[in-house]
Amino acid sequence: MDISVFINRRKELKLSQVKLSEGICTQATLSKFENSDQVPSLSILSKLCGRLGITVDMLYQGEDDLSKVRKSLDMIEGQLMTEDYRRVLKGLSKINISKVESIPIRMQYYYLRGILNTLINRDPEKALFDFSRILNDLDEKHQTILTQLAFVGSGILYSRRQDYEAAQFYFNKVRRYIQHVYSMDKDVMENNYDLRILTLIYFTSEFFAINENYPLSNQLINTGLALCSEDHVTFYLPRFKFLAAENAIKEHRPHEMIDRLMDEALAFARINNNEVIEVKVAALRKKTANQNG
Template sequence: MKINGKIISTRRKELGLTQQELAEGICNQATISVLETKNACDSMKILGEICQRLKLTFDDVLEKSFDEKLRALLAKVIDLTSEFKFQEAYQLLEGISDVEEIENSDLKAEVYYNFGNINLVGFHEIDKALYYFYEVSTMNVTQVMIKSLAINSIGVCYAQKGEWEFARGHFDKSLQLIEENPDFVTKNVSKIFYNVAKFYSSLGDFSRAVALCDQGLELYKQFKSTSYLDFLYYEKAFNLQHLDEEKAKKYFALSAGIAEFNDNQFIIDTINSGQVNHLEG
């Protein structure tokens, strides 16, 4: 198996151990030398004991493929974005040497989508965001959800530009992709329904907005996650204010509870202020 020997060597030195001291009772010194210089180990038992002595995990020392490293980086980008740390997230993406050279089309699409999302939500650079979202919308991907998210986000861009018919067309197309590909639905579906509901709400169609929120919530039941759920409940409550104020209170409370769990101070502060408005998602 392929090992990142540099991590083992660095930790050993941090702990003030020689190769012989690290090997004691586990293996011989030559095995440690091979681990550190040739990045190889034939025994999971030996590697496990070495990791235990160095207070490392297998995940720390096993060499990852480019795709695995990229997935880990994208997970960090998503976490930072959810915490509104857009500049840090963008810097991580900029660290990818050449996006065009990424062979995995799904991962390339995710990189472009995240560039677009940060430009749109974090920096309010609509035209830059549109470039990245259009790139994703034309790519041949197996994960339909990322394409639906990109098309949905194009709708958001056009809505912000006040180009309502272009926005409506892209919002409807993003929903159509979900309807046609139910097996590919992920927890990100809540963001799509949130954006479309917010669009129809801005047009004064509050009943349709609530119905869209309910569709998203119904699909979302299969996921054991609260990611973005606070936004979807907030949007339902926002629209219910125009239809049934008592019900609206219930969903504002649900949104606030989930927001507290998600450490989403943005929604909590908005609800507590009493100045409830459309939120940027």
């Protein structure tokens, strides 16, 4: 980390340590950062940098290289939304995270690698270790949405191990976060906020559906659909609609409603090039036809 970038910017703006730290942290915390390389929490550092009109990533060397890594990870995160796990795996394999100092980028990488290994049932212990890097090191005060994503990944992993008590522990944390998230100021949210909150909502609604709590699952699905509509985000629409169709079948809803949900899931899947949902819809149609026949 090049702290001189931070110090020079503060001096350019003629801000004293006392003035810069006001309302964010103590002057002693800022002094230790500038003089002793004692880096404060990511939340504090982000606010200090924001007041200076710079980003945390600008404190790290090789800004152009960091920008390329960030763009690659954002692309990979988008591929994760459409369940294109093969491309996610390939993209992550090209990134040498050991050469990256940026805390936000490291957290994004560990989240993506951990959730991928969880979803494809690969290296569960390594997945938990990746989540623990976020929870116990990079965001130990649990102040970013990456902590919630690490909770979701941990919940999915324990659910697949059929340890539902441990899984519910994590998903309840996420559900409480979702409940108050709309009171938060989106202007200060991290990159990819909408996609990340939708990831939280989707996997939490899926967990409660697996455990046959359909009212809560459907409530979360409707929250996700509303967010998709409000913020014009379509990545998760096919997955929410497909999950809603599965819930409707298990709740013995009218056939017309089930068919409509599957039609909508298929339409949104084609818009988003989500071939996985297209295959799932076809399989679900065949299964329901056989049951009704």
